[in-house]
Amino acid sequence: MTTAPLSHAPAATNARLTGVVAVDSARKYVLARPLDAAGWLGWVGASGMISQRPLPANAEAMIDVAARLAPLDPQVLRARALALAARGNNRGALDLLDQLAQAGGEESDAALAAMIPLVGSPEFQAFTVDSLRNRNPVVDALLLKACQGNVEFARLAPFAQTVVRVRPIPDRVLRCIGERAIASNLVPFAHWLWLNGASTLPKSIGFVVNGDFDSVADVPLFGWKISPGGEYRDGFNARIRPAETPSERGNVLAIRLNGRSLRPPVAQQVLALPVGAYRLEYRVNNQSSRAADQMTWQVVCLERNLTLTSAERRVLPGDSGWSTHSSDLVVPPECTGQLLTLDVGSRLSAADGARGTITFDDIRITRLGNE
Template identity: 30%
Template sequence: MLAGLLTIVAAFAITRQYASDVPADPDRPYFAADGTAHFLDGAQDLKESDPAGALDLLRQALVVSPLNVDALVNTASIKAQSGGTAEVDAIYRHVRDLTNRNLTTLYHDLDGYIRNNDQKATIRTATLILNIIVGPDNSLNTYIPLRAALIDHLVSLSGEADNADLIVAGLQRRPLWRGSFLTALAQKGPGTAFPDLADRLGDVPPAGSAWQAYLQRLIGSGQSRAAFATWASLLPADAMERLGYLNNGDFEDPALLPPFGWQIKGTSGADIAFDTSTSASGATSLEVTFVAPAEFQNVQQVLILDPGAYQVSGKVRMSELKGARGVQWQLVCVSGSALTPNGSSAAFLGSSDWSDFSFPVVIPEAGCDYQLLQLVVPARIRSELELRGKIWFDDLKIGRSP
């Protein structure tokens, strides 16, 4: 990753179009001053074919406008190609004195800090570059590889306490790249870097993409019980007493977030909603309206069930639900990448008022790290995906079998 970042930084550092794309202090000379534009354009044209001629034009531009950052940066860029390290460094120091927002200068600095393993200076400079290139318009598409590389490099440095202090200080200013960094840290940060940093920030929302990414990372790496404990610690204090084998089975408790609360994914084939106009009890039910053929596994919850026998039960209502195979609840055992069906309800089709349903499941001693309860269209071939109509669920429960 380090080599990749150095390559990206170098590529940006020698590209003229980024030398003056970020305004500095308006009281300082920055863009091409009157009388220098033709020198700069000519130098750009000669840069590859005649570097000496380009340098001569840039010298003439600096006679007209000695503080012209465009001319200085392009001079440094050309000289860097012939190995004039000391002179190049001196030019960049001069540019830095004029403005600390010149990207080419910052790329040059960052390249040196990374090569010298100066992690604190790397963090400060990478943060400054990100603050410049990530704007309200999500910046220019050209910067996307650089932005991703910088964020990934900050993530890789976040495990050390001193580095984390600098990163937290930058994030507390709520930069526009904060969300992208937190999600990347949750997905691939070292050790417990993400929860530790989130705890220090104190305002990373449990429902946000970063915490959800971290919980999914724990589950995917075989730490489903640690994920559950972490998830439970994020809940309001009064929510703990409402936890069970299945959470929010009455669809009344939005505080019980995914993945150990309901995870609902949108699909073009169905409209999924919490319906407050009809319910078997309480105020809310789950409503699914099927409108077009589509693979459907879009309502699910992660479960942590110990080995043994259980009964899954609930209430269902249907309105003109028509299709080849209907829809059903399935409980699936997950172990690594293996998914093993472990029980399912009867298929639901037709029309009915509220009625009860149930089905048994047995969780084995091995091969079932965690479980998924999911609502599915159990199609075997594509034509069996056809399903139209409405269905509601309420009062879902999982209990131990006697």
């Protein structure tokens, strides 16, 4: 009987053989260089013992040898921390990894990654509280690492809450966690995180943020997302600009149309409206060939993409081409997050395009009745 070449063996067999070869190579390296800590760590790593629970005694012995040979080596410190975690000493592991992360360098990121599995444990909660008290700079980096590393949101959210209850967090961290919350239909949490965790907030906060477009500051999560468009690609060019005529007040949202097919979205904002009845109101100056009712603001339920604004719209004519449009909406209990979006009409009307300029200002939402 002939034996099949190794390259044709099953994948599992190949993996086992590779592991055996790696362990044998590591063992030979240690025999040749017994005073090299890297060899002992390589032996533990090649054997896969570091992931076994409980941690085998010979794995602990090898790590201890490496620690005596090179007690301050970053890789040795990380291995010691993993061994402590394997023994159930999570706090000891976190403290060691924290030292390594604060030291910086290439091993800092590896130390943060090694801390991620401990997020959500009671020891991690205590570690976070102590780190905040001591103003440990590792906290923000660890929070971002946990967010980008797709730690389950049920573990990530309490970590973020613990930090935000003490101090603001950097915008980059706020955006990462908030965007994950919004994508998971947890808009109320994202809104709480923004209100309590942002380093700066708008001077006034209503149901619509910066509805008069007068603030030029970038607002994370709940600010405007305005597509600049491309007149040849998207059929429009949108921008917030200063007033150019006496009839305009402060800044306005101006949308220039060039006759090509419109490709939305044009402008959007995430909302966190509680259950209840509301009125959406805005001012518009339509100096284009497009009918005013073919470019309107709508409130849509994020999770179900259900339009909440009523089809019945009220129009109050004003001066110099301006008019005020309003419509009512009701937010049901199952709609915990919404999107305010500029609707460009049906697919057919969007394909027709338009020419001219449409200008918007003073977009606001108010609660109706005593709710």
